[in-house]
Amino acid sequence: MLKIEYVRDGKNQIVGSxxxxxxxxxxxxxxxxxxxxxxxxxxxxxxxxxxxxxxSSNQADVESLFDW
Structure with missing residues (x-):
């Protein structure tokens, strides 16, 4: 089952998912x-x-793809 989580910046605004x-x-x-x-x-x-x-070849972290 697919699960969607929203990624937020420091101002609590959604920057992606x-x-x-x-x-x-x-x-x-x-x-x-x-x-x-x-x-x-x-x-x-x-x-x-x-x-x-x-x-990144040493960690699986998609949040690093977002430009903060």
Whole structure:
């Protein structure tokens, strides 16, 4: 079952969302307009941006994809 959580900035405004619960362990990050900004994979502990470039190779953290 997919679960959507909203990501908020320091002013409690929604800057995007992250969707978890995919069969392959991915988490998908979307901006406030609904466009995919990247994804992370818990199995391989990687985070990739929307161009499939690795942003982090040692942790699966989609919140690092958002520009604060």
């Amino acid at each position: 992250k969707t978890t619960g995919f069969a392959n362990g991915d988490t998908v990050a979307r901006d406030h307009d609904g466009r995919i900004v990247g994804h992370s994979n818990n199995k391989f502990s990687t985070t990739r941006d929307s161009n499939a470039q690795i942003r």
